[in-house]
Amino acid sequence: MKEKILDVKDLCVNFKTHNGNVQAIRGASFDLYKGETLAIVGESGSGKSVTTKVLMGILAKNGEIASGEALYKGVDLCKLTKKQFVAFRGKEIAMIFQDPMTSLNPTMTIGKQIKEAVLEHTKLKRHDAKLRTLELIELVGITNPEERYRQYPHQLSGGMRQRVVIAIALACEPKILIADEPTTALDVTIQSQILELIKSLQKQIGLSIIFITHDLGVVANMADRVAVMYAGKIIEYGTVEEIFMSPAQPYTWGLLASVPDMANKDIDLYSIPGAPPNLLYPPKGDAFALRSEYALKIDFEEEPPLFKITDTHYAATWLLDERAPKVEMPESLKKRAQAMAKEALAYGSK
């Protein structure tokens, strides 16, 4: 279980825009162990998707990896050229996208789209590739594979299409699966089906999964470990229990507190005040300081390093420094967060 399969160190990504350099990722580090699910959570614009695009080598043209490395089997993915990446994409690392309604080619049959991925990375003959495709269609829980093989995306529902997208991702038995908010565009009932499917596939195939989401309920359900991303940095990471039961970063507190509480409907929904910083001009010190009521003076001057809490739990906040005043998560937030965590963890263990 404890074999490291991916090691991302100090990743920095800039985007050149008309207004200047946007520092979308400012030194993110995380690792992924074999067979585990790592959830990366954060607000929109925190750099979750950009991170995955780096790992897939599909960064937009104006994006540039300024520094850092992403080691996979001893190969630094950040140093690969476009051409070299072609061999990795799909074969070693595959990806499921957010919106199944638009991520399939409308003018190509389902079968062809899956078979194309099979043919690309295996040496199978056409006929065998077709058999493999039918196998994949069944694997992702679609009945009547023969009939579905000949159908076009518009003849399938959203959930079905997402299953097809998963089948495409699994076509070449990748080692790492990146799921970029795979259930955001789906109905709630379909969501849980797709999550169950991903979980069972993980067990069957032994995939390592990077799960990008902003839905903490899904995180509790899916993840072994959680990394919280904010303004292009990973500001806290730990096991799912650690993050939900004893979060250390004020931003993580805010995230947990802002999940709606279904049990107490009369409580106003909590939201983190302010907005994420403009990464054209990244703030000095702790990027969250401006929005945080627990900000210390040093937060505006110097960036906090990652403080070790346990062997698996790290957080970047000066509150963990021994000189800092002892601040606890406010009682009301704590209650909310823990109620939420319990609910979510209970849901996850189902």
Place this chain on the structure above:
Amino acid sequence: MIKYIGRRLAIAIVTLLTILTLLFVLLEFMPGSPFNDEKLSDSQKEILYEKYGLDQPLPVRYKTFMINVITKGDFGVSYAIEKNAEVSKIIDKRLPLSIRFGLQALILGSVVGVILASIAALNRNTIWDTMTTAFSVLGISIPSYVFALGLSYFLGYKLTKATGVSYFPMTFDLYKPFKSSILPTIALSMFVIATVARFMRTELVEVLGSDYVLLAEAKGLNSKKIIFRHAMRNALIPVVTVLGPLTVSLMTGSLVIERVFGIPGIGDLLVTAISVNDFNIIIAVSFYYSIFYILMQLFIDILYGIIDPRIRVSKGGQS
């Protein structure tokens, strides 16, 4: 599908009959007659009218005309251009030439247009993109006869004068059909190139930014496969839409181009016929144009279904 085509053909026949009637009636209201020659005396004119049956009342002539056209494809004889020659034979002789130029221009235009569009879309916001856009705007806004005159002046006349060798003949020569068709084909295809390039570029840019192209990339396909298997076909869908208007522009363009280059096609025939009031030829050529346009529309609709499965007419009408 067969039922669908059948229904479309039935509608086409009704449309054509209406067009035929309209043409006949409209020409009836035109001033002048084929026998406007000053040298003819009134009695001579009367003899001519009688000879061609033009002295009959309108309903009788309409009936004879319709019966002849529908049953025998007979549009009568020419009154002025080739006296007493059967109109259908005159057209048969000239039609292949016009079709040849039309097709050459359409194929050249589409191919070059698609290539230009691809270059522009793949090199977005570069000098190539700007140049293609500029070219498209010029190609759409400048009428084809300007190109025709420009080409024949510079490449046909000046170049021949400067080098002493006629690379691009200024006029059409039946014995050198390919060489002498180069200039008119280019002139005629300018509008096609410009229109196709413009539409295809916009569409390709959009398709290349779509999620399914990203997914294709994530599959590990190289960019050649992505463009040919995934992007092209989807980008072609809206281009098919402009094929209709393009056909019209080719037909109207051919009227002028055939004149400029002295090509004995039906466009040239129609222009001459209008100037000498050769009614039967005007009706026949206009009618051929209508048939061609209607068939083109049908072809475009079928093409849609082939390219885009979402609008394919399905069995039993579901989905």
